[in-house]
Amino acid sequence: MIVFNLQCRNSHVFEAWFRDSASYDRQVGAGELVCPTCGSRKIEKALMAPHLGKSKKGEAAIPAAANKKAVMETQEAGEAMKALRGLREKIEKSCDYVGPNFAEEARKIHYGETDPRGIYGETSDQDAKALKDEGVSFGRVPWAPDRDS
Numbered sequence: 001m002i003v004f005n006l007q008c009r010n011s012h013v014f015e016a017w018f019r020d021s022a023s024y025d026r027q028v029g030a031g032e033l034v035c036p037t038c039g040s041r042k043i044e045k046a047l048m049a050p051h052l053g054k055s056k057k058g059e060a061a062i063p064a065a066a067n068k069k070a071v072m073e074t075q076e077a078g079e080a081m082k083a084l085r086g087l088r089e090k091i092e093k094s095c096d097y098v099g100p101n102f103a104e105e106a107r108k109i110h111y112g113e114t115d116p117r118g119i120y121g122e123t124s125d126q127d128a129k130a131l132k133d134e135g136v137s138f139g140r141v142p143w144a145p146d147r148d149s
């Protein structure tokens with residue numbers, strides 16, 4: 001036996017037990033399920049987004065909805081990581097890497113002591129603050145980890 005949370009067209013939610021998932025599909029298909037509150041025969045599983053999971057069998061309503069959310073979050077995290085990697089690749093291609101000398105190089109460029117160019121490197125919070133105080137414009141970006149690390 002399995003239990004489903006069901007919902008009628010008027011948003012009345014109720015529990016119903018079925019021998020198995022196929023039994024639910026058969027009964028709802030045949031219009032045998034009736035809302036105990038209003039008598040509506042327009043019944044579907046509750047707590048699921050419309051058009052999702054209707055054809056899937058053997059899933060209780062609540063765990064299916066929860067699983068869907070977890071997958072979505074994982075995909076979004078993957079997308080964000082991909083975007084960060086893209087950003088990193090662009091910076092690596094178009095800028096000179098100056099390592100820990102970033103603050104020094106940025107100052108030279110700012111004061112015209114060297115050719116203006118894009119650079120990237122590491123800087124401490126202290127140096128970053130000092131640069132900002134001097135009016136040197138730069139950005140700090142989250143750095144995507146290496147693919148294989």
Ligand SMILES: [Zn+2]
Nearest residue numbers: 008012035038
């Ligand atoms: Zn109802």
